[in-house]
Amino acid sequence: MGTEKQLYTISIYTENNIGLLNRISAIFQRRHINIESINTSVSEIEGVSRFTILVNMDEDQIKKILGQIEKQVEVIKAYYHTDDDTIYQESCLFKIKSDLLFEERQIQNIIKESNARIVTVNKEFFVLEKSGRRSELELLHRELNAFGIMQFVRSGRIAITKEKLKITEMLNAFKN
Amino acid sequence: MEILTSKQKQYLEQPKERISGSEAIVRCLLAEGVEILYGYPGGAIMPVYDELYKYEGEINHVLTRHEQCAAHAAQGYARISGKVGVAMATSGPGATNLITGIADAQIDSTPIVCITGQVPSHLLGSDAFQETDIVGISTPVTKWNHQITKASQIPEIIARAFYIARSGRPGPVLVDITKDAQFEEFDFQYKKCTGVRSYVPVPETEEGSVAAAAAIINAAKKPMIVWGQGVILSKAEEVLKAVVEKTGIPAAWTILGASAIPTSHPLNIGMVGMHGNYAPNVLTNECDVLIAIGMRFDDRVTGKLDEYATQAKIIHFEIDPSEIDKNVKTDVAVLGDAKTSLTKLLTLLNTNSHPEWLQKFKDLYTIEYDKVIKNDLHPTTEGLTMGEVLKEINIQTKGEAAIVSDVGQHQMIACRYADFNVSKSNITSGGLGTMGFALPAAIGAKMAAPDREVVAIIGDGGYQMTIQELGTIFQNKVPVKIVVLNNEFLGMVRQWQQLFFDKRYASTEMVNPNFVAIAQGYYIEAQKVTKREDLALAVKEMIASDEPYFLEVCVEKENNVFPMVPSGASVSDIRLE
Numbered sequence: 001m002g003t004e005k006q007l008y009t010i011s012i013y014t015e016n017n018i019g020l021l022n023r024i025s026a027i028f029q030r031r032h033i034n035i036e037s038i039n040t041s042v043s044e045i046e047g048v049s050r051f052t053i054l055v056n057m058d059e060d061q062i063k064k065i066l067g068q069i070e071k072q073v074e075v076i077k078a079y080y081h082t083d084d085d086t087i088y089q090e091s092c093l094f095k096i097k098s099d100l101l102f103e104e105r106q107i108q109n110i111i112k113e114s115n116a117r118i119v120t121v122n123k124e125f126f127v128l129e130k131s132g133r134r135s136e137l138e139l140l141h142r143e144l145n146a147f148g149i150m151q152f153v154r155s156g157r158i159a160i161t162k163e164k165l166k167i168t169e170m171l172n173a174f175k176n
Numbered sequence: 177m178e179i180l181t182s183k184q185k186q187y188l189e190q191p192k193e194r195i196s197g198s199e200a201i202v203r204c205l206l207a208e209g210v211e212i213l214y215g216y217p218g219g220a221i222m223p224v225y226d227e228l229y230k231y232e233g234e235i236n237h238v239l240t241r242h243e244q245c246a247a248h249a250a251q252g253y254a255r256i257s258g259k260v261g262v263a264m265a266t267s268g269p270g271a272t273n274l275i276t277g278i279a280d281a282q283i284d285s286t287p288i289v290c291i292t293g294q295v296p297s298h299l300l301g302s303d304a305f306q307e308t309d310i311v312g313i314s315t316p317v318t319k320w321n322h323q324i325t326k327a328s329q330i331p332e333i334i335a336r337a338f339y340i341a342r343s344g345r346p347g348p349v350l351v352d353i354t355k356d357a358q359f360e361e362f363d364f365q366y367k368k369c370t371g372v373r374s375y376v377p378v379p380e381t382e383e384g385s386v387a388a389a390a391a392i393i394n395a396a397k398k399p400m401i402v403w404g405q406g407v408i409l410s411k412a413e414e415v416l417k418a419v420v421e422k423t424g425i426p427a428a429w430t431i432l433g434a435s436a437i438p439t440s441h442p443l444n445i446g447m448v449g450m451h452g453n454y455a456p457n458v459l460t461n462e463c464d465v466l467i468a469i470g471m472r473f474d475d476r477v478t479g480k481l482d483e484y485a486t487q488a489k490i491i492h493f494e495i496d497p498s499e500i501d502k503n504v505k506t507d508v509a510v511l512g513d514a515k516t517s518l519t520k521l522l523t524l525l526n527t528n529s530h531p532e533w534l535q536k537f538k539d540l541y542t543i544e545y546d547k548v549i550k551n552d553l554h555p556t557t558e559g560l561t562m563g564e565v566l567k568e569i570n571i572q573t574k575g576e577a578a579i580v581s582d583v584g585q586h587q588m589i590a591c592r593y594a595d596f597n598v599s600k601s602n603i604t605s606g607g608l609g610t611m612g613f614a615l616p617a618a619i620g621a622k623m624a625a626p627d628r629e630v631v632a633i634i635g636d637g638g639y640q641m642t643i644q645e646l647g648t649i650f651q652n653k654v655p656v657k658i659v660v661l662n663n664e665f666l667g668m669v670r671q672w673q674q675l676f677f678d679k680r681y682a683s684t685e686m687v688n689p690n691f692v693a694i695a696q697g698y699y700i701e702a703q704k705v706t707k708r709e710d711l712a713l714a715v716k717e718m719i720a721s722d723e724p725y726f727l728e729v730c731v732e733k734e735n736n737v738f739p740m741v742p743s744g745a746s747v748s749d750i751r752l753e
Binding site for chain 1: 315322340498
């Protein structure tokens with residue numbers, strides 16, 4: 001129990017501080033844990049940042065890592081979740097030659113079926129945006145790759161939990 | 177609660193005033209009650225030194241001979257006093273030289289605040305002269321760090337630095353201050369920090385977990401306590417003693433926990449760990465309940481984890497939630513401050529005694545005495561042993577000295593044989609194992625506690641790592657007693673080479689200088705002992721002296737420290753020879 005590796009999403013609420021990314025990534029680096037993806041953004045609380053980190057670990061390990069993360073003075077609270085606990089998305093951009101839109105009719109079908117969105121089109125290229133699960137993004141990548149992709153980029157995972165996180169109450173408690 | 181001095185109050189109550197950042201830094205230190213700081217000047221911190229000059233008499237800056245030693249001196253100061261130690265250095269090499277001391281303070285939970293100068297903010301990132309990213313470098317080894325680029329940030333950040341360093345599980349904090357922020361003028365007023373919203377220094381002690389712990393302890397047949405530095409840091413010595421005496425539970429200590437309960441206490445059963453005592457190591461694997469208090473199950477304590485107290489229920493009293501289940505899985509974890517938790521626990525414990533169980537410790541002690549201790553303390557061979565030097569120090573100081581040890585064989589001997597009758601008496605580099613720690617740490621300890629006898633016990637290897645601090649001792653007339661146990665080897669490494677590397681003594685033999693002459697070169701009274709018959713008198717003279725004193729004792733070259741839990745072995749496979 002607890003020693004099987006799987007993907008976990010870690011959500012970390014922090015103060016907005018310059019050195020914190022360094023502090024948090026060092027915790028993983030020191031233990032030779034590869035970060036699959038990392039995203040930082042604002043959160044639902046003003047002035048509070050949210051890190052979303054995707055890692056492949058076992059549960060015993062992740063509990064220890066969470067302890068190390070929460071120990072950092074400017075970390076307010078850290079949580080870990082399985083895929084089932086969260087609604088999660090990744091996003092990606094494709095840059096593709098515009099000619100292909102007209103020469104390869106199948107591309108139009110792929111775009112329609114994948115629910116991808118055309119962000120911009122000009123004479124030379126068009127940019128396609130797709131958000132969703134990793135598998136959907138990978139499928140689209142495979143399909144478009146057959147025709148040639150000029151540039152490709154994919155974001156880190158962002159995730160929102162199904163359960164309520166009691167972070168706001170925690171912060172309110174500090175004020176009072 | 178922190179008790180404020182009248183001088184501190186004076187600086188806390190000052191009305192708003194327009195002053196420079198550098199003056200503000202000094203006033204912040206005064207408001208935090210800092211009376212002594214250790215450091216080394218240089219370009220990027222010069223404005224602060226200019227203010228220290230003006231505030232001479234209010235605050236005492238001690239010039240060490242190397243920044244690493246400023247950090248160690250601050251550690252020694254903190255460890256003996258329980259107050260925050262302060263070290264100061266310039267940018268670049270000055271700052272990087274602090275790192276070893278900072279890392280040491282981090283792993284040994286020592287509250288220090290390090291203030292470093294930094295190049296002016298417009299030069300940050302330009303590879304300017306003596307620029308280094310000290311915030312980046314120090315991140316993994318600080319509890320918290322911050323760079324100040326505007327004078328107006330100084331009071332709040334320094335207040336926070338002291339608060340974070342001393343609260344909860346203490347640790348080192350580094351504040352890096354650009355030179356332009358030091359020059360800049362602003363409206364200064366100081367307010368102490370009382371909380372940081374993202375930081376819970378002390379988790380609340382849950383009544384339920386205390387009750388669960390008490391139930392297990394009351395039902396235990398063969399319980400054993402292992403306490404660590406957490407007891408000293410939370411000033412829980414008295415309540416721990418009360419717990420031990422009420423329950424009759426044999427209690428052992430980690431190296432940093434030493435001295436919380438006097439050595440002579442009948443239920444003090446000695447040190448655990450690699451070179452700890454035989455009985456507590458062996459019986460760790462026989463007890464039915466192991467009560468760990470303010471300790472972190474370091475690998476030097478546990479030996480092979482899979483074979484560590486697997487038969488026992490584990491209760492862990494701990495202030496730092498990340499330590500729970502980190503190395504050893506607990507049955508009951510009691511989070512919180514040791515003093516608070518133990519005070520609650522005490523009321524729930526039954527009065528008890530465990531005479532048969534205690535007898536087992538005594539029986540094993542007899543074995544250890546016959547095989548090891550007798551030869552260490554009362555040798556029949558010609559060469560002097562480290563143990564008999566400690567024995568003489570015990571006699572001359574009545575076991576009331578603070579022992580500041582370095583790292584290696586002499587350290588283990590000091591921890592094993594020093595009589596610790598007063599708390600906060602074992603100042604040593606435990607977690608990091610920093611050779612060179614003792615001499616500068618002894619300076620800090622003696623200056624923080626001038627009424628105490630401070631004896632530095634150092635090997636001939638570690639001594640030469642920070643030997644230049646004799647200059648600091650001489651200049652500041654710090655009456656520390658320095659004992660170098662000279663075996664002309666890096667003894668502990670040599671011991672390992674003998675036991676595990678077929679006696680291939682690679683780079684462990686030391687050809688040493690005339691240590692007495694070096695001490696005398698700094699006008700420090702010095703003596704060398706090579707014969708047993710001269711030892712007692714020499715130690716007596718050293719302790720009787722009111723001035724700094726250096727004593728070199730030439731000991732047997734190839735003695736080993738036993739008992740020993742070989743690296744990777746179980747604690748119950750401890751070797752006596």
